[in-house]
Amino acid sequence: MISLPRHLLVGLAAAFSAFHVVLGVYTIRMPESAVPAVVAMALYAAATVLSLAPWPTLRLPIGVAAGNIGVTAVGLILVLSQLDAAEENGYATWIIGAVGTLMTITAVRQRPWFAWAGIGVMIVAVLVWTGDPLELPALGAIGGPVWVGVAHATTLTIVRASRDARLLELAEQRAAEWQAQEEAEFFERRLRLGQMDSEVAPMLRRIVTADGELTADERRECLHLEAAMRDEIRGRRLLDDRVRNAVRDARRRGVEVTLLDDGGIDDLDRTAHSRVTGVIAREIGGTTADRVVVRTAHDDDEVAVTIVGLRDADPALTAEGLEEEPELDLWLEVPRQGDAV
Structure with a gap:
């Protein structure tokens, strides 16, 4: 032209x-x-x-x-x-x-x-x-x-x-976005299958070998594995090896851990992301709460992640009919920028 x-x-x-x-x-x-x-x-x-x-x-x-x-x-x-x-x-x-x-x-x-x-x-x-x-x-x-x-x-x-x-330019952009999404989903599927093969497959083989007759510890481990797979889907960028290990150890101690990534930390660089996950791993690893919820904030907020720990009511009081609200044991907001909390 x-x-x-x-x-x-x-x-x-x-x-x-x-x-x-x-x-x-x-x-x-x-x-x-x-x-x-x-x-x-x-x-x-x-x-x-x-x-x-x-x-x-x-x-x-x-x-x-x-x-x-x-x-x-x-x-x-x-x-x-x-x-x-x-x-x-x-x-x-x-x-x-x-x-x-x-x-x-x-x-x-x-x-x-x-x-x-x-x-x-x-x-x-x-x-x-x-x-x-x-x-x-x-x-x-x-x-x-x-x-x-x-x-x-x-x-x-x-x-x-x-x-x-x-x-035409918009159509090309949408086609490129669609292709990128398809490739991302394909990669995600391969990643999930790889994780299942490395983490879940041994337990599945154990179930087959034992003909479904598992010990109480093995049943609990199955629940932990199922929760870990759910974390990979819902936790996304809240996870790294430190967080995975801390969450696994906490669940084995009887702590109920929930990780929810709503996309609020997708734009964090590697250094900031490592700082945030380091705080998450530290808090989960040292918590005394019965339940811990980790959730990302909005991407336009100064807070990257909110960590909430709750301690359940005394079972003895509950048995006597004296209902109590769960006690707040931990409340922490991890900033998007700055030094580790």
């Missing part, structure tokens, strides 16, 4: 616009009074500069586009009112071509309906001035609509092509 630098296109538009001003200066003695023509040149030059200015977007501000129509009407009145339509005026009717150029710029800056309105004002003004529609081609009033039509069609084509390109 061939593309032209923006400054080159702006330079060409400025050169065409300046050419009309040069024609106006060249024929400055033909009107009855030069003052209206000079005012029209100044207005036209100002409108052109504003239309070619580097606005934040390609789309021309609506105030500038509406102002171009006003400059068109005023410029035509100022210039044509000083000329005799019955005589040969030559390039003294430069304002007609200038309006066509200005409206073409307006159309390219994605204000086509303002451009067509300006062309309509020009045609009406020329018809009122000459009184003969057949004079329009001779005065150059046909070139403006043609250029505006070309600019309008080209702009529509470019806008549609840009929109299609954006849609």
Whole structure:
């Protein structure tokens, strides 16, 4: 695809616009009074500069586009009112071509309906001035609509092509995301199967060998293995080898441990993640609570992980019908940044 630098296109538009001003200066003695023509040149030059200015977007501000129509009407009145339509005026009717150029710029800056309105004002003004529609081609009033039509069609084509390109880009991004998700799920499945093979398979073989007759310790170990597999699914980034060992030892001591990763620490770097999991392993390893819940906070929170430990009510009191709420034994918020807690 061939593309032209923006400054080159702006330079060409400025050169065409300046050419009309040069024609106006060249024929400055033909009107009855030069003052209206000079005012029209100044207005036209100002409108052109504003239309070619580097606005934040390609789309021309609506105030500038509406102002171009006003400059068109005023410029035509100022210039044509000083000329005799019955005589040969030559390039003294430069304002007609200038309006066509200005409206073409307006159309390219994605204000086509303002451009067509300006062309309509020009045609009406020329018809009122000459009184003969057949004079329009001779005065150059046909070139403006043609250029505006070309600019309008080209702009529509470019806008549609840009929109299609954006849609294609979005489709490619979604396809890449889908592929990444599929690969991640495939990797996750392989990881889970590998863990099951290394951790659970020996116990499964033991169950088969014992024909399902397990000791009480073996049954408890099965429950611990099942909880460990559940941790791998729900705990995700809350886990590393230190946390796994601490959780396993805590469960063997009779502590009920729950790990819940809701994605709040996915953006932590390796150092911060190691700091957070180190705190989790330390607190779980030294807890005296009966139940421990570790959960991630929101990703926009200053806290990365909350650790809560609860101590169950005294069984003797519960047996006597005196119900008590669990006692808070541990409450710790691990910050996302900073030194270890």
